[in-house]
Amino acid sequence: MTGRHTCLTAARERTWAPCRDALHLGVDSLSDDLGLAAALIALALLPVVARRLLLGDAVYGIAAFVFFLSSSTPDNPLISLPRYLLVTYPFVVALA
DSSP states (O other), X not given: XXXXXXXXXXXXXXXXXXXXXXXXXXXXXXXXXXXXXXXXHHHHHHHHHHHHSOHHHHHHHHHHHHHHHHSOBTTBTTTTHHHHHHTOHXXXXXXX
16 A cells, blocks of 8 residues: 555545655644745745834744744754744735
């Protein structure tokens, strides 16, 4: 059985572990991908935040993004970035 078949079977059974193991994905690789996606989305939203929001809100959003990127660990550079950006309101307003 291939990884795709294992994932389809796992989806029917509503389990994630067999699919993850069949595709040789670790939990860390998935969280790294999510962190990278969140960083790229926030980076794409920075011009919208800077142009459309008040100056104070834009400064707060940019400062928060820079702070979150600079407060990482060497072994996990994007640790919890999606969680931090999700509650940073200038990015949420820019998405709306």
